[in-house]
Amino acid sequence: MRESGAGYLLLALGITSALLLTVDINSRLLDPVRSTLSSVVSPIYVVAETPYSLSRGLGQTFAARETLQAENEQLRRRVLELSQVSAQFVTMRDENARLRELLGSRRRLGSEVLVAELIGVIPTPNTLQVEIDKGSQDGAYVGQAVIDAEGIFGQVVEVGAYTSRVMLIADVAHAVPVEVNRNQFRSIAAGTGAFDALELEYVPITTDIVTGDVLVSSGLGGRFPRGYPVAVVTSVRVDPTLPYAQVRAKPLAALDRSRHVLLVFEIDDVSGDVEETQAEDAAADDSASTGETP
Amino acid sequence: MNPFNGGWVIIATLIVAMVLAVFHLPETLPQWLGWLRPSWIVLVVFYWVMALPQRFGMISAWVTGLLVDVLHADPLGVNGFCLAALTFVTWSFYERLRMYSIAQQAGVVLLMVLGVELIRMTVQAVARDGGFTWAVVLPALTSTLIWPLVAAALASVRRHVQVE
Numbered sequence: 001m002r003e004s005g006a007g008y009l010l011l012a013l014g015i016t017s018a019l020l021l022t023v024d025i026n027s028r029l030l031d032p033v034r035s036t037l038s039s040v041v042s043p044i045y046v047v048a049e050t051p052y053s054l055s056r057g058l059g060q061t062f063a064a065r066e067t068l069q070a071e072n073e074q075l076r077r078r079v080l081e082l083s084q085v086s087a088q089f090v091t092m093r094d095e096n097a098r099l100r101e102l103l104g105s106r107r108r109l110g111s112e113v114l115v116a117e118l119i120g121v122i123p124t125p126n127t128l129q130v131e132i133d134k135g136s137q138d139g140a141y142v143g144q145a146v147i148d149a150e151g152i153f154g155q156v157v158e159v160g161a162y163t164s165r166v167m168l169i170a171d172v173a174h175a176v177p178v179e180v181n182r183n184q185f186r187s188i189a190a191g192t193g194a195f196d197a198l199e200l201e202y203v204p205i206t207t208d209i210v211t212g213d214v215l216v217s218s219g220l221g222g223r224f225p226r227g228y229p230v231a232v233v234t235s236v237r238v239d240p241t242l243p244y245a246q247v248r249a250k251p252l253a254a255l256d257r258s259r260h261v262l263l264v265f266e267i268d269d270v271s272g273d274v275e276e277t278q279a280e281d282a283a284a285d286d287s288a289s290t291g292e293t294p
Numbered sequence: 295m296n297p298f299n300g301g302w303v304i305i306a307t308l309i310v311a312m313v314l315a316v317f318h319l320p321e322t323l324p325q326w327l328g329w330l331r332p333s334w335i336v337l338v339v340f341y342w343v344m345a346l347p348q349r350f351g352m353i354s355a356w357v358t359g360l361l362v363d364v365l366h367a368d369p370l371g372v373n374g375f376c377l378a379a380l381t382f383v384t385w386s387f388y389e390r391l392r393m394y395s396i397a398q399q400a401g402v403v404l405l406m407v408l409g410v411e412l413i414r415m416t417v418q419a420v421a422r423d424g425g426f427t428w429a430v431v432l433p434a435l436t437s438t439l440i441w442p443l444v445a446a447a448l449a450s451v452r453r454h455v456q457v458e
Contacts, residue, residue, distance in 0.1 A: 006352065006382060006386075007382075009352050010352060010378060010379060010382045011355075012380070013352060013353075013374065013375065013378045014375055016371070017356075017371035017372070017374050017375035017376075017378075018371065018375075019371075020369075020370045020374075021370065021371040021372060021417065022370050023370075023373065024369045024370040025369050025420065025421045033370065034364055034370065035374065037360060037361060037363075037364040038364045039364050040361065040364075041312070041361050041364050044313055044316060044365065044376050045316055048313045048314075048316045048317040048318070051317075052320075059400050075355050091340070120316055120318075121316075121318040122316075122366065122367045123315055123317075123318065123328065123331060123364050123365075123366060124328075124368070124418075124425075125325065125328035125429070126327070126418070126421075127367055127379070129367050129417075145317035158367075165367060171295075172422065173422040187340065194325070195325065199343055256321045256325075257321055260345050286302050
């Protein structure tokens with residue numbers, strides 16, 4: 001082996017890497033390559049997760065009888081509560097649909113969910129992304145909304161055959177279009193890189209927004225379904241020297257604790273198609289803004 | 295007796311390094327502890343290139359890097375380039391590096407991991423809105439501290455399986 005030959009090889013690999021990088025950063029052309037590679041490496045996540053899945057499994061197997069009974073009882077009560085709420089919800093949904101018909105607007109879209117389990121956490125400290133155990137075989141697609149029991153969790157950014165990668169809403173590269181539940185003020189909740197904080201962008205200092213306001217997804221941008229809770233405002237700081245108020249919010253979804261998340265499939269349970277409804281929604285709200293960066 | 299001259303051992307150690315690279319601490323611990331993770335893959339690649347330069351070349355390093363890109367959700371090509379460059383440098387000086395004491399090797403590891411992490415951070419800053427942070431020094435320091443253990447472990451593996 002000679003120095004010079006190795007040097008040329010390094011140069012060639014460097015140029016190839018630079019080309020790959022440029023293409024991968026600026027376009028989605030390499031997505032098929034990524035998803036093939038991610039199918040190859042996904043078992044590594046499963047192996048790395050085994051200590052946790054084993055300990056959970058053992059915990060379940062050897063749980064005391066009393067604990068299980070208590071848990072069972074608690075779950076039974078919860079089911080009862082929730083089924084009562086859901087019965088009310090069905091009535092209200094129908095009523096809402098009727099009222100919307102009266103107003104001449106379309107019905108809201110329905111949605112179906114698929115339960116997915118976390119199988120890994122992307123190790124880079126400043127990226128908040130996780131691997132889940134559902135991939136294109138289960139119908140997952142890039143841009144799909146992911147929620148947990150409390151609120152919006154993130155969106156799918158890469159799909160392999162059996163696994164996919166989800167970017168959490170608190171990732172620095174992520175943003176969700178939201179509205180204040182109380183008065184429909186629209187904004188964009190951008191991630192900060194910390195699990196417990198989102199930042200509202202471009203909030204004029206005169207806006208009516210206070211600590212404790214619940215932010216729900218506005219459905220603008222077409223990625224996230226409308227009306228899911230996203231975060232609760234934790235602080236509003238008005239500095240007269242700055243053009244915008246600094247509003248911070250805490251995500252409602254348990255970003256650092258949820259083991260099970262739900263993939264949302266929007267279905268049209270009545271009539272009309274998805275594109276049209278979204279276009280209409282966007283047209284109705286004049287300052288439509290797309291906040292997500294995939 | 296020893297199929298592929300023990301090449302599978304190199305692959306196996308790389309897989310172990312990848313598992314360690316994605317293994318995460320319980321969620322109850324603070325997030326910043328993630329910065330203390332040594333660059334396992336860099337350490338393993340460095341060892342094999344130094345010990346068996348004829349077995350582990352730049353192209354193998356580059357392909358390993360592609361897998362690491364997907365594993366770390368980095369833009370494709372970053373880790374490939376880093377590992378190939380690391381292989382090149384190590385390969386150029388492997389005779390001298392082998393003569394070094396373990397502490398001197400650890401010093402080389404510090405520089406290499408720092409270089410790799412800086413390149414990764416720069417690319418991430420360009421690709422997504424990540425910023426620069428001094429925390430990038432931490433993986434280099436922990437890698438340096440853990441190098442004697444990694445080197446000893448890999449050397450004993452190599453002796454037992456007789457990888458040549």
